[in-house]
Amino acid sequence: MPSSAIGLALPLLPVNFRGMxxxxxxxxxIRKARAMSNVAAEAAAKAAGLTEAELAxxxxxxxxxxxxxxxxxxxxVGLHPSKLEAIANGWLPSTKDLSAWRELRCLxxxxxxxxxxxxxxxxxxxxxxxLFDTGWEAGPVAELIxxxxxxxxxxxxxxxxxxxxxxxxxxxxxxxxxxxxxxSKSAPVDQRNRPNDFIHLGNLRITHRDTPGHAEDGxxxxxxxxxxxxxxxxxxxxxxxxxxxxxGNQSWDLARQKLREQVFTLPPETLLCPGHGxxxxxxxxxxxxxxF
Ligand SMILES: [Fe+2]
Numbered sequence: 001m002p003s004s005a006i007g008l009a010l011p012l013l014p015v016n017f018r019g020m021x022x023x024x025x026x027x028x029x030i031r032k033a034r035a036m037s038n039v040a041a042e043a044a045a046k047a048a049g050l051t052e053a054e055l056a057x058x059x060x061x062x063x064x065x066x067x068x069x070x071x072x073x074x075x076x077v078g079l080h081p082s083k084l085e086a087i088a089n090g091w092l093p094s095t096k097d098l099s100a101w102r103e104l105r106c107l108x109x110x111x112x113x114x115x116x117x118x119x120x121x122x123x124x125x126x127x128x129x130x131l132f133d134t135g136w137e138a139g140p141v142a143e144l145i146x147x148x149x150x151x152x153x154x155x156x157x158x159x160x161x162x163x164x165x166x167x168x169x170x171x172x173x174x175x176x177x178x179x180x181x182x183x184s185k186s187a188p189v190d191q192r193n194r195p196n197d198f199i200h201l202g203n204l205r206i207t208h209r210d211t212p213g214h215a216e217d218g219x220x221x222x223x224x225x226x227x228x229x230x231x232x233x234x235x236x237x238x239x240x241x242x243x244x245x246x247x248g249n250q251s252w253d254l255a256r257q258k259l260r261e262q263v264f265t266l267p268p269e270t271l272l273c274p275g276h277g278x279x280x281x282x283x284x285x286x287x288x289x290x291x292f
Contacts, residue, residue, distance in 0.1 A: 023277030024244035025062030033077035109135035123202020138170035158237025159215035183219035213255020214246030
């Protein structure tokens with residue numbers, strides 16, 4: 001029986017509780033944008049009106065004692081000036097109340113100081129569940145599955161970076177019947193996403209869009225047909241963060257192009273669930289992400 005049915009469930013805490021920081025502070029964003037635009041520290045410091053040492057501290061900590069020329073720096077490194085300024089002034093996405101989606105949970109695990117989000121989704125009636133990435137450890141996922149009496153049917157991988165798949169072996173050991181889905185060309189054929197895949201999870205519907213750039217196998221999974229017409233949910237991995245994007249390990253241009261084509265074309269109210277940092281929406285990122 002779901003715990004809520006016996007009246008003992010604790011109130012759901014909004015995931016990005018007050019005070020949760022962005023994954024990337026303003027310094028991280030500037031460092032990424034310099035890499036994206038091939039701008040040396042010397043030129044960036046000059047545009048910002050800082051010394052190289054001051055720029056280095058700012059990039060490292062997100063804090064600076066000087067008032068940098070954000071507009072000139074933004075233009076040089078290809079960021080949107082007023083969006084960058086809003087982030088420097090503390091912009092955060094609105095707090096999301098996940099109880100609007102039945103059911104969706106964010107589980108955050110940490111190893112070596114690095115936190116990563118994974119997401120468990122289930123149909124409230126059939127109790128069929130899907131896990132999106134695994135995080136560092138299987139324990140919290142397995143506990144929630146047991147507590148809610150779910151059958152884990154699928155594991156969807158946004159990309160195979162270690163923090164996102166570290167617990168995959170343990171999950172498959174605990175749930176040997178689980179079906180794996182991935183965008184990796186080296187995955188066994190029966191685990192590879194195909195263009196028009198359409199997965200049913202009780203009444204919920206799961207599709208995917210390719211979002212490479214941060215990783216070659218980068219995939220965004222879209223969950224729709226929620227009870228009470230709750231907005232679509234997109235599990236984006238490291239393609240986009242609230243106020244930033246994942247490092248363009250494969251290609252910065254491709255990363256931004258795919259975000260424009262595959263993520264920003266989703267309905268504005270679509271909930272974006274990143275691998276790191278707080279939850280956001282398509283509308284919030286269009287209005288506030290300085291990489292666009
Ligand atoms: Fe990653």
